[in-house]
Structures are given as C-alpha cells and as structure tokens.
Amino acid sequence: xxxxxxxxxxxxxxxxxxxxxxxxxxxxxxxxxxxxxxxxxxxxxxxxxxxxxxxxxxxxxxxxxxxxxxxxxxxxxxxxxxxxxxxxxxxxxxxxxxxxxxxxxxxxxxxxxxxxxxxxxxxxxxxxxxxxxxxxxxxxxxxxxxxxxxxxxxxxxxxxxxxxxxxxxxxxxxxxxxxxxxxxxxxxxxxxxxxxxxxxxxxxxxxxxxxxxxxxxxxxxxxxxxxxxxxxxxxxxxxxxxxxxxxxxxxxxxxxxxxxxxxxxxxx
Numbered sequence: 001x002x003x004x005x006x007x008x009x010x011x012x013x014x015x016x017x018x019x020x021x022x023x024x025x026x027x028x029x030x031x032x033x034x035x036x037x038x039x040x041x042x043x044x045x046x047x048x049x050x051x052x053x054x055x056x057x058x059x060x061x062x063x064x065x066x067x068x069x070x071x072x073x074x075x076x077x078x079x080x081x082x083x084x085x086x087x088x089x090x091x092x093x094x095x096x097x098x099x100x101x102x103x104x105x106x107x108x109x110x111x112x113x114x115x116x117x118x119x120x121x122x123x124x125x126x127x128x129x130x131x132x133x134x135x136x137x138x139x140x141x142x143x144x145x146x147x148x149x150x151x152x153x154x155x156x157x158x159x160x161x162x163x164x165x166x167x168x169x170x171x172x173x174x175x176x177x178x179x180x181x182x183x184x185x186x187x188x189x190x191x192x193x194x195x196x197x198x199x200x201x202x203x204x205x206x207x208x209x210x211x212x213x214x215x216x217x218x219x220x221x222x223x224x225x226x227x228x229x230x231x232x233x234x235x236x237x238x239x240x241x242x243x244x245x246x247x248x249x250x251x252x253x254x255x256x257x258x259x260x261x262x263x264x265x266x267x268x
Contacts, residue, residue, distance in 0.1 A: 046100045049165070051224035053093040058217035060089045061210045065239050070196040080172075083192055087185040088171045090140075091154040093217075095165035097122055098151025102163070117223055124246055125216045128209065136198075136205040139191035140213065150184045208242035215239070215247035222248075 063069035064086070072078040101122075129142045142150070156166050166174075174181045198206030218237050221228055229237050241250050 046096065046103070047224050050093075050096045050100060051221050051228060053089075053096045053165070054217045054220045054224070055228055057089045057093045058214045058221065060086055061214040061217070062239050064192075064195060065207045065210050065214065070192070070199050073192055073196045083189050084172055084175055085168065086192060087175065087188045088168050090142075090188055091150050091171065091185065092165050094147050094151035095154035096151075097126075098148065098155055099163045099165070114223070118220075121216060121220045121223060125213065125220065128212050128216060128246070136203065137208045139195050139206055140188065140209050141191075142187065146184065146187075153181060153184060211239050211242035212245045212247070215241070215245050215250060219248045 060069075069082060073082045126144060126147060129140065129147055130144050132141070154165055154171070155163055157163055175185065176182075195206055195210075215238050218229075222237075238247070238249065
C-alpha cells in the first residue's frame, strides 16, 4: 500500500509539474503574441509619416550632393529654403523616430523580422549621424544626445496625448524667434555653408556622410514603403557611393570612393 501511495503521489506531482509547465508556456506564448501584435500595430500607425520623413530627407540630401542646391545658399530669396528647410527635414525625421521609439520601447526585443530590420536601419542611421568621419567629413554630425534633443523638441502633443511632428510653418516661426530652439540646429546651418565652400573647390570628401545617410534612408523607405520609389519616374534611387557606406547595396563594396555624381534621382 505504501508503494502504491508513493507511485500515486509521484504521478500526481509529475502531472502537476507538466500542467504548470504547459500553463506557463501558454502564458508566455500568448504574451509574446500580444507584444508582436502591438508592435505591428505601432509600425502600421507610424509607417507612413516615418517613410515620408525619410523620403523627404534623402531627397534633400540628394539635392545638396548632386543637384546643385548648394549653389542657392547665398541667394537672399532662396537661402531660407536651403538652410531652414534642410534643418526642418532633419528635425522631422528625428521627431518621427523619437515618437516611434517612445511608443514602442520593446521594439529592440521583437523577434518579428520586419521590426528587427527596421530597428537595425534606424540604429545604423543614428550611428552614421553620430560617428566621427574621416578628415573633411565633419558635415551633419549629430551626436545621439543631439539627435534625441532635436526629435524631442520637434515633437508636439495633441489633447489625449497623441504625438506628432510640428509643421514647417510652426518650425520656421520658432526657428527665427527662439534662440534656445535654434541652438539645436546651429551645426546644420554651419555645415551647409561648409558644404557650399567645399563644393566650390570640388572637395567631394565633405559630402561623404550625406551620401551614406542618403543610401541608408533609401533602404529605410524601401523597407517601409517600396512603392514610393516604384511610382516615381526615376530608375536610380541612390547618389554615388562613399567610403564605408553600410547600406544594403554597398556592403560588398566597403571602401569604394564616391562615384560619378551623375546618377538620376527624384528631386529635392
């Protein structure tokens, strides 16, 4: 009888452990499924504004690198569109990435392939802004703290807590009237002047960071909204490459110097 009791107790214990393990597994699986569902919903919600911000910024970088936009930097009636609008486009992109990361802080831990790719590209772009360049590549360097501050200061909140990026008119007004706000964009304004001077002396090295950023932003747009390029009239999407580019197309040609700047791309 004692042996039978022991066997029954052991079987009961094993059954309880199996049931507990199964319940825990189901709970873990359902929690992970819920996280994936929430992450996908957030990506769907912010995909379009982030894709548009990335598209607008890469187009402006293309204009600065290859379309001769820098030639207007000292024209009284156009220089604001060169300096102020460029600063706005950088801020707009950083604002939407700030909003996305704030709303989806667990995105780093998602196992969804698209989310993982998105997180990787966003990190690479942030790193490209922040990292020190080769000699002469100082333009558009923004440390991660600067990137976060710009994204935060560009972000507005509606009633109910909905976050969004301020528009260009509001940005221009604040840029021209608030010295503390403009301070965050001072380096961009300075570097546009530096790029214009470098362009006049045919110094291609000065825009290498812009080339790498433009490539990475194209990769981001292709991940989020590939039809945005497919619907355009231009077959090519990227400017000539630069040293150490980490975009999808340049990984096999790391160290390749900037190519002939004759590539056709959508305008700024």
